[in-house]
Amino acid sequence: MMTPREKKWIVYDVGNSAFVLLSTAVVPIYANSLLKAAGETNIVSTWGYAQTIASLVIAVLMPLLGSIADVQGMKIRFFTGFFLTGVVMCCAMAMPLGWLAFLIVYVLSTIGLNGSLTFYDSMLVDTTSNERMDRISSHGYAWGYIGSTVPFIVCIALIFGGPALFGWSTTACTRASFVITALWWVAFTIPLLTSYKQVHYRATAGQAGEAIRGTFAELGSTFRAIRKNKPLWMFMIAFFFYIDAVNTVISMSTSYGTQLGIDSTQLVVALLVTQFVAFPCSIIYGKLAGRFGSKTMITAAVVAYMCIVFFAAFFLRAALEFWILAILVGMFQGGIQALSRSYYGKIIPKDHANEYYGFYDIFGKTASIIGTFLVATTTSLTGNASIGVLSIAILLAVALVFLLLQKDPTKGSTEAATVD
Secondary structure (H helix, E strand, C coil): CCCHHHHHHHHHHHHHHHHHHHHHHCHHHHHHHHHHHCCCCCHHHHHHHHHHHHHHHHHHHHHHHHHHHCECCHHHHHHHHHHHHHHHHHHHCCCCCCHHHHHHHHHHHHHHHHHHHHHHHHCHHHHCCHHHHHHHHHHHHHHHHHHHHHHHHHHHHHHHHHHHHHCCCHHHHHHHHHHHHHHHHHHCCHHHHHHCCCCCCCECHHHHHHHHHCHHHHHHHHHHHHHHCHHHHHHHHHHHHHHHHHHHHHHHHHHHHHHCCCCHHHHHHHHHHHHHHHHHHHHHHHHHHHHHCHHHHHHHHHHHHHHHHHHHHHCCCCHHHHHHHHHHHHHHHHHHHHHHHHHHHHCCCHHHHHHHHHHHHHHHHHHHHHHHHHHHHHHHHHCCHHHHHHCHHHHHHHHHHHHHHCCCCCCCCCCCCCCC
Protein backbone atom coordinates (compact mmCIF):
# COMPACT_ATOMS: atom_id res chain seq x y z
CA MET A 1 0.00 0.00 0.00
CA MET A 2 1.12 3.54 -0.72
CA THR A 3 0.91 6.38 1.76
CA PRO A 4 -1.23 9.48 1.03
CA ARG A 5 1.98 11.49 0.57
CA GLU A 6 3.29 9.02 -2.00
CA LYS A 7 -0.01 9.03 -3.90
CA LYS A 8 -0.14 12.82 -4.05
CA TRP A 9 3.43 12.90 -5.34
CA ILE A 10 2.60 10.32 -8.02
CA VAL A 11 -0.40 12.22 -9.40
CA TYR A 12 1.79 15.09 -10.64
CA ASP A 13 3.16 12.61 -13.17
CA VAL A 14 -0.44 12.09 -14.29
CA GLY A 15 -0.84 15.83 -14.77
CA ASN A 16 2.38 16.79 -16.54
CA SER A 17 2.48 13.64 -18.69
CA ALA A 18 -0.57 14.90 -20.58
CA PHE A 19 1.55 17.78 -21.90
CA VAL A 20 4.46 15.43 -22.63
CA LEU A 21 2.20 13.15 -24.69
CA LEU A 22 0.63 16.07 -26.54
CA SER A 23 4.14 17.44 -27.25
CA THR A 24 5.22 14.09 -28.63
CA ALA A 25 2.21 13.33 -30.79
CA VAL A 26 0.19 16.44 -31.68
CA VAL A 27 2.45 19.48 -31.34
CA PRO A 28 5.05 18.35 -33.95
CA ILE A 29 2.28 17.65 -36.47
CA TYR A 30 0.70 21.06 -35.79
CA ALA A 31 4.13 22.75 -36.00
CA ASN A 32 4.75 20.93 -39.27
CA SER A 33 1.52 22.36 -40.71
CA LEU A 34 2.63 25.87 -39.70
CA LEU A 35 6.04 25.29 -41.28
CA LYS A 36 4.51 24.06 -44.53
CA ALA A 37 2.19 27.07 -44.65
CA ALA A 38 5.30 29.28 -44.43
CA GLY A 39 7.11 27.32 -47.16
CA GLU A 40 9.43 25.41 -44.80
CA THR A 41 9.82 21.64 -45.17
CA ASN A 42 12.40 20.15 -42.78
CA ILE A 43 10.44 19.49 -39.59
CA VAL A 44 13.09 17.13 -38.14
CA SER A 45 15.88 19.71 -38.00
CA THR A 46 13.58 22.62 -36.99
CA TRP A 47 11.96 20.59 -34.20
CA GLY A 48 15.37 19.33 -33.10
CA TYR A 49 16.73 22.87 -32.71
CA ALA A 50 13.64 23.93 -30.70
CA GLN A 51 14.13 21.00 -28.32
CA THR A 52 17.83 21.84 -28.07
CA ILE A 53 17.19 25.44 -26.98
CA ALA A 54 14.67 24.36 -24.32
CA SER A 55 17.09 21.78 -22.92
CA LEU A 56 20.01 24.22 -22.90
CA VAL A 57 18.13 26.78 -20.80
CA ILE A 58 17.23 24.14 -18.19
CA ALA A 59 20.78 22.75 -18.12
CA VAL A 60 22.15 26.23 -17.35
CA LEU A 61 19.52 27.24 -14.77
CA MET A 62 18.89 24.11 -12.73
CA PRO A 63 22.15 23.65 -10.78
CA LEU A 64 22.03 27.24 -9.53
CA LEU A 65 18.31 27.26 -8.73
CA GLY A 66 18.53 23.73 -7.35
CA SER A 67 21.14 24.79 -4.83
CA ILE A 68 18.95 27.68 -3.64
CA ALA A 69 15.92 25.36 -3.50
CA ASP A 70 17.65 23.15 -0.92
CA VAL A 71 16.89 25.93 1.59
CA GLN A 72 13.86 25.08 3.73
CA GLY A 73 10.61 26.02 1.99
CA MET A 74 12.21 27.09 -1.30
CA LYS A 75 11.70 23.87 -3.27
CA ILE A 76 7.92 24.21 -3.50
CA ARG A 77 8.23 27.87 -4.53
CA PHE A 78 10.51 27.11 -7.47
CA PHE A 79 8.36 24.12 -8.41
CA THR A 80 5.25 26.30 -8.43
CA GLY A 81 6.91 29.03 -10.51
CA PHE A 82 8.04 26.67 -13.26
CA PHE A 83 4.75 24.74 -13.20
CA LEU A 84 2.75 27.95 -13.68
CA THR A 85 5.08 29.05 -16.51
CA GLY A 86 4.50 25.74 -18.27
CA VAL A 87 0.72 25.88 -17.87
CA VAL A 88 0.34 29.50 -18.98
CA MET A 89 2.52 28.95 -22.05
CA CYS A 90 0.62 25.76 -22.86
CA CYS A 91 -2.57 27.85 -22.99
CA ALA A 92 -0.74 30.51 -25.05
CA MET A 93 0.01 27.87 -27.69
CA ALA A 94 -3.71 28.02 -28.51
CA MET A 95 -3.32 31.56 -29.85
CA PRO A 96 -3.20 32.02 -33.64
CA LEU A 97 0.56 32.21 -34.09
CA GLY A 98 3.02 31.85 -36.96
CA TRP A 99 5.47 28.94 -36.87
CA LEU A 100 8.33 30.89 -35.25
CA ALA A 101 6.14 32.50 -32.56
CA PHE A 102 4.50 29.14 -31.88
CA LEU A 103 7.86 27.42 -31.42
CA ILE A 104 9.02 30.18 -29.04
CA VAL A 105 5.90 29.75 -26.89
CA TYR A 106 6.33 25.96 -27.03
CA VAL A 107 9.96 26.27 -25.92
CA LEU A 108 8.90 28.43 -22.95
CA SER A 109 6.25 25.89 -22.00
CA THR A 110 8.81 23.08 -22.23
CA ILE A 111 11.19 25.05 -20.01
CA GLY A 112 8.38 25.39 -17.46
CA LEU A 113 7.65 21.67 -17.61
CA ASN A 114 11.26 20.51 -17.34
CA GLY A 115 12.06 23.04 -14.64
CA SER A 116 9.16 21.78 -12.53
CA LEU A 117 10.26 18.19 -13.10
CA THR A 118 13.71 18.87 -11.66
CA PHE A 119 12.19 19.99 -8.36
CA TYR A 120 9.53 17.28 -8.57
CA ASP A 121 12.17 14.56 -8.96
CA SER A 122 14.05 15.85 -5.92
CA MET A 123 10.80 15.73 -3.91
CA LEU A 124 11.02 11.94 -4.13
CA VAL A 125 13.58 11.87 -1.29
CA ASP A 126 11.10 13.79 0.92
CA THR A 127 8.21 11.53 -0.07
CA THR A 128 9.39 7.99 0.56
CA SER A 129 12.25 5.80 1.86
CA ASN A 130 15.22 4.33 -0.02
CA GLU A 131 13.63 0.90 0.07
CA ARG A 132 10.47 2.16 -1.67
CA MET A 133 12.02 4.63 -4.14
CA ASP A 134 12.14 2.26 -7.12
CA ARG A 135 8.50 1.26 -6.60
CA ILE A 136 7.15 4.78 -6.08
CA SER A 137 9.18 6.28 -8.96
CA SER A 138 8.02 3.48 -11.27
CA HIS A 139 4.39 3.99 -10.25
CA GLY A 140 4.79 7.70 -10.99
CA TYR A 141 5.84 7.04 -14.56
CA ALA A 142 3.31 4.20 -14.96
CA TRP A 143 0.29 6.23 -13.82
CA GLY A 144 1.61 9.18 -15.79
CA TYR A 145 1.53 7.11 -18.95
CA ILE A 146 -1.96 5.70 -18.45
CA GLY A 147 -3.44 8.87 -16.91
CA SER A 148 -2.22 11.08 -19.73
CA THR A 149 -4.23 9.05 -22.23
CA VAL A 150 -7.53 10.38 -20.83
CA PRO A 151 -7.12 14.04 -21.90
CA PHE A 152 -5.20 12.88 -24.97
CA ILE A 153 -8.11 10.75 -26.20
CA VAL A 154 -10.45 13.69 -25.56
CA CYS A 155 -8.12 15.97 -27.54
CA ILE A 156 -7.78 13.52 -30.42
CA ALA A 157 -11.56 12.99 -30.53
CA LEU A 158 -11.97 16.77 -30.66
CA ILE A 159 -9.37 17.19 -33.41
CA PHE A 160 -10.89 14.50 -35.63
CA GLY A 161 -14.57 14.84 -34.68
CA GLY A 162 -14.83 18.50 -33.74
CA PRO A 163 -15.15 19.87 -37.26
CA ALA A 164 -18.23 17.73 -37.92
CA LEU A 165 -19.78 18.08 -34.45
CA PHE A 166 -19.14 21.75 -33.70
CA GLY A 167 -18.36 23.21 -37.10
CA TRP A 168 -14.87 24.21 -35.93
CA SER A 169 -11.84 23.95 -38.16
CA THR A 170 -9.24 21.26 -37.43
CA THR A 171 -6.83 24.03 -36.50
CA ALA A 172 -9.27 25.46 -33.94
CA CYS A 173 -9.82 22.01 -32.44
CA THR A 174 -6.07 21.47 -32.20
CA ARG A 175 -5.65 24.79 -30.39
CA ALA A 176 -8.46 23.86 -27.99
CA SER A 177 -6.57 20.68 -27.15
CA PHE A 178 -3.73 22.79 -25.73
CA VAL A 179 -6.15 24.44 -23.27
CA ILE A 180 -7.69 21.09 -22.28
CA THR A 181 -4.22 19.71 -21.58
CA ALA A 182 -3.29 22.73 -19.46
CA LEU A 183 -6.45 22.33 -17.34
CA TRP A 184 -5.71 18.65 -16.78
CA TRP A 185 -2.15 19.53 -15.78
CA VAL A 186 -3.45 22.04 -13.19
CA ALA A 187 -6.04 19.64 -11.75
CA PHE A 188 -3.48 16.93 -11.01
CA THR A 189 -0.92 19.33 -9.57
CA ILE A 190 -3.16 20.71 -6.81
CA PRO A 191 -2.81 17.64 -4.50
CA LEU A 192 0.98 17.98 -4.50
CA LEU A 193 0.92 21.76 -4.02
CA THR A 194 -1.37 21.49 -1.00
CA SER A 195 0.36 18.58 0.74
CA TYR A 196 4.11 18.66 0.07
CA LYS A 197 6.49 19.12 3.00
CA GLN A 198 10.25 19.47 2.54
CA VAL A 199 11.85 16.98 4.93
CA HIS A 200 15.48 17.22 3.81
CA TYR A 201 17.17 20.62 3.50
CA ARG A 202 20.60 22.13 4.04
CA ALA A 203 19.55 25.44 5.63
CA THR A 204 16.51 26.77 7.46
CA ALA A 205 14.35 29.59 6.17
CA GLY A 206 16.01 31.94 8.66
CA GLN A 207 19.40 31.21 7.10
CA ALA A 208 18.12 31.65 3.54
CA GLY A 209 20.05 34.86 2.81
CA GLU A 210 23.35 33.39 3.90
CA ALA A 211 22.65 30.15 2.05
CA ILE A 212 21.79 31.96 -1.19
CA ARG A 213 24.93 34.09 -0.96
CA GLY A 214 26.94 30.93 -0.58
CA THR A 215 25.26 29.21 -3.52
CA PHE A 216 28.23 29.39 -5.89
CA ALA A 217 30.57 28.10 -3.19
CA GLU A 218 28.11 25.27 -2.50
CA LEU A 219 27.99 24.39 -6.20
CA GLY A 220 31.77 24.19 -6.31
CA SER A 221 31.80 22.05 -3.17
CA THR A 222 29.15 19.73 -4.59
CA PHE A 223 31.02 19.38 -7.88
CA ARG A 224 34.20 18.44 -6.00
CA ALA A 225 32.26 15.96 -3.88
CA ILE A 226 30.79 14.34 -6.98
CA ARG A 227 34.25 14.14 -8.54
CA LYS A 228 35.58 12.30 -5.47
CA ASN A 229 32.70 9.81 -5.51
CA LYS A 230 33.69 7.48 -8.36
CA PRO A 231 30.50 5.35 -8.48
CA LEU A 232 28.39 8.52 -8.56
CA TRP A 233 30.22 10.33 -11.35
CA MET A 234 30.56 7.15 -13.42
CA PHE A 235 26.80 6.68 -13.23
CA MET A 236 26.22 10.33 -14.12
CA ILE A 237 28.39 9.99 -17.22
CA ALA A 238 26.56 6.81 -18.22
CA PHE A 239 23.25 8.57 -17.57
CA PHE A 240 24.41 11.49 -19.72
CA PHE A 241 24.81 9.22 -22.72
CA TYR A 242 21.89 6.81 -22.37
CA ILE A 243 19.27 9.38 -21.43
CA ASP A 244 20.34 11.21 -24.59
CA ALA A 245 18.98 8.32 -26.61
CA VAL A 246 15.80 8.03 -24.56
CA ASN A 247 14.93 11.73 -24.74
CA THR A 248 15.85 12.00 -28.41
CA VAL A 249 13.73 9.01 -29.40
CA ILE A 250 10.80 10.44 -27.42
CA SER A 251 11.07 14.00 -28.74
CA MET A 252 11.94 13.19 -32.36
CA SER A 253 9.84 10.10 -33.10
CA THR A 254 6.77 11.87 -34.45
CA SER A 255 8.72 14.38 -36.54
CA TYR A 256 10.83 11.49 -37.91
CA GLY A 257 7.69 9.54 -38.81
CA THR A 258 6.16 12.65 -40.39
CA GLN A 259 9.21 13.18 -42.61
CA LEU A 260 9.05 9.54 -43.68
CA GLY A 261 5.52 10.25 -44.91
CA ILE A 262 3.63 8.17 -42.33
CA ASP A 263 0.01 9.28 -41.94
CA SER A 264 -0.54 11.51 -38.91
CA THR A 265 -3.46 9.37 -37.67
CA GLN A 266 -1.22 6.30 -37.62
CA LEU A 267 1.46 8.23 -35.72
CA VAL A 268 -0.95 9.48 -33.07
CA VAL A 269 -2.67 6.13 -32.48
CA ALA A 270 0.66 4.28 -32.33
CA LEU A 271 1.98 6.69 -29.71
CA LEU A 272 -1.23 6.22 -27.74
CA VAL A 273 -0.51 2.48 -27.72
CA THR A 274 2.94 3.32 -26.32
CA GLN A 275 1.28 4.80 -23.23
CA PHE A 276 -0.80 1.69 -22.58
CA VAL A 277 2.21 -0.58 -23.04
CA ALA A 278 4.37 1.62 -20.80
CA PHE A 279 1.90 1.46 -17.88
CA PRO A 280 2.34 -2.23 -16.92
CA CYS A 281 5.94 -2.33 -18.11
CA SER A 282 6.97 0.53 -15.80
CA ILE A 283 5.44 -1.23 -12.79
CA ILE A 284 7.02 -4.53 -13.80
CA TYR A 285 10.37 -2.81 -14.15
CA GLY A 286 10.06 -1.44 -10.60
CA LYS A 287 9.36 -4.94 -9.27
CA LEU A 288 12.24 -6.47 -11.22
CA ALA A 289 14.55 -3.80 -9.79
CA GLY A 290 13.63 -5.05 -6.31
CA ARG A 291 14.81 -8.51 -7.34
CA PHE A 292 17.78 -7.85 -9.60
CA GLY A 293 18.78 -4.30 -8.61
CA SER A 294 18.19 -0.92 -10.23
CA LYS A 295 21.52 -0.80 -12.04
CA THR A 296 21.03 -4.23 -13.64
CA MET A 297 17.64 -3.24 -15.00
CA ILE A 298 18.97 0.11 -16.25
CA THR A 299 21.76 -1.73 -18.09
CA ALA A 300 19.24 -4.11 -19.67
CA ALA A 301 17.19 -1.14 -20.88
CA VAL A 302 20.27 0.47 -22.47
CA VAL A 303 20.90 -2.70 -24.47
CA ALA A 304 17.23 -2.75 -25.49
CA TYR A 305 17.44 0.87 -26.65
CA MET A 306 20.43 0.03 -28.84
CA CYS A 307 18.24 -2.53 -30.58
CA ILE A 308 15.42 0.03 -30.87
CA VAL A 309 17.73 2.60 -32.50
CA PHE A 310 19.04 0.06 -35.03
CA PHE A 311 15.45 -0.94 -35.83
CA ALA A 312 14.42 2.70 -36.35
CA ALA A 313 17.41 3.45 -38.58
CA PHE A 314 17.35 0.34 -40.77
CA PHE A 315 13.76 -0.92 -40.80
CA LEU A 316 11.37 1.95 -40.04
CA ARG A 317 9.87 2.92 -43.38
CA ALA A 318 6.09 2.60 -42.99
CA ALA A 319 3.26 2.67 -40.45
CA LEU A 320 3.63 -1.00 -39.43
CA GLU A 321 7.26 -0.50 -38.42
CA PHE A 322 6.31 2.65 -36.52
CA TRP A 323 3.76 0.64 -34.55
CA ILE A 324 6.44 -1.91 -33.68
CA LEU A 325 8.78 0.90 -32.65
CA ALA A 326 6.08 2.45 -30.45
CA ILE A 327 5.50 -0.84 -28.61
CA LEU A 328 9.23 -1.43 -28.11
CA VAL A 329 9.73 2.08 -26.74
CA GLY A 330 6.76 1.62 -24.40
CA MET A 331 8.32 -1.52 -22.96
CA PHE A 332 11.50 0.21 -21.79
CA GLN A 333 10.94 3.98 -21.73
CA GLY A 334 9.21 4.30 -18.36
CA GLY A 335 11.42 1.71 -16.69
CA ILE A 336 14.72 3.35 -17.54
CA GLN A 337 13.46 6.84 -16.62
CA ALA A 338 11.91 5.75 -13.33
CA LEU A 339 14.86 3.68 -12.16
CA SER A 340 17.36 6.38 -13.14
CA ARG A 341 15.45 8.85 -10.96
CA SER A 342 15.20 6.49 -7.97
CA TYR A 343 18.72 5.01 -8.26
CA TYR A 344 20.21 8.50 -8.27
CA GLY A 345 18.11 9.41 -5.23
CA LYS A 346 19.61 6.47 -3.35
CA ILE A 347 23.25 7.39 -3.95
CA ILE A 348 23.16 11.12 -3.12
CA PRO A 349 23.00 12.92 0.24
CA LYS A 350 19.35 13.71 1.01
CA ASP A 351 19.85 17.18 2.50
CA HIS A 352 21.43 18.36 -0.78
CA ALA A 353 18.91 16.56 -2.99
CA ASN A 354 17.85 19.56 -5.08
CA GLU A 355 21.42 20.64 -5.68
CA TYR A 356 22.39 17.14 -6.78
CA TYR A 357 19.29 16.82 -8.95
CA GLY A 358 20.36 20.11 -10.50
CA PHE A 359 23.56 18.43 -11.63
CA TYR A 360 21.49 15.42 -12.65
CA ASP A 361 19.58 17.80 -14.89
CA ILE A 362 22.80 19.20 -16.37
CA PHE A 363 23.67 15.71 -17.51
CA GLY A 364 20.14 14.84 -18.59
CA LYS A 365 19.32 18.07 -20.41
CA THR A 366 22.79 18.56 -21.92
CA ALA A 367 22.47 15.05 -23.28
CA SER A 368 19.17 16.09 -24.82
CA ILE A 369 20.92 19.05 -26.41
CA ILE A 370 23.54 16.81 -27.98
CA GLY A 371 21.07 14.14 -29.08
CA THR A 372 18.56 16.42 -30.78
CA PHE A 373 21.32 18.64 -32.21
CA LEU A 374 23.13 15.57 -33.53
CA VAL A 375 20.02 14.23 -35.24
CA ALA A 376 19.04 17.66 -36.58
CA THR A 377 22.51 18.51 -37.90
CA THR A 378 23.21 15.07 -39.39
CA THR A 379 19.82 15.12 -41.10
CA SER A 380 20.47 18.62 -42.48
CA LEU A 381 23.95 17.71 -43.77
CA THR A 382 23.10 14.33 -45.27
CA GLY A 383 19.46 14.85 -46.17
CA ASN A 384 18.85 11.43 -44.58
CA ALA A 385 17.05 11.29 -41.21
CA SER A 386 17.93 7.59 -40.81
CA ILE A 387 21.64 8.41 -40.55
CA GLY A 388 20.88 10.92 -37.81
CA VAL A 389 18.92 8.30 -35.88
CA LEU A 390 21.71 5.75 -36.29
CA SER A 391 24.29 8.06 -34.69
CA ILE A 392 22.50 7.68 -31.34
CA ALA A 393 23.78 4.10 -31.07
CA ILE A 394 27.32 5.39 -30.46
CA LEU A 395 26.15 7.26 -27.37
CA LEU A 396 24.38 4.19 -26.05
CA ALA A 397 27.53 2.12 -26.49
CA VAL A 398 29.54 4.62 -24.42
CA ALA A 399 26.86 4.56 -21.70
CA LEU A 400 26.98 0.78 -21.60
CA VAL A 401 30.75 0.80 -21.04
CA PHE A 402 30.47 3.16 -18.04
CA LEU A 403 27.60 1.18 -16.53
CA LEU A 404 29.56 -2.05 -16.77
CA LEU A 405 32.63 -0.44 -15.18
CA GLN A 406 30.73 1.32 -12.37
CA LYS A 407 30.62 -0.31 -8.93
CA ASP A 408 27.07 -0.23 -7.59
CA PRO A 409 27.11 1.56 -4.18
CA THR A 410 23.62 0.28 -3.30
CA LYS A 411 24.52 -3.39 -3.61
CA GLY A 412 24.13 -5.13 -0.29
CA SER A 413 22.84 -1.94 1.39
CA THR A 414 19.60 -0.02 1.48
CA GLU A 415 21.26 3.12 2.74
CA ALA A 416 22.04 6.05 0.50
CA ALA A 417 25.65 6.68 -0.31
CA THR A 418 27.22 9.67 1.36
CA VAL A 419 29.68 12.08 -0.11
CA ASP A 420 32.72 13.32 1.74
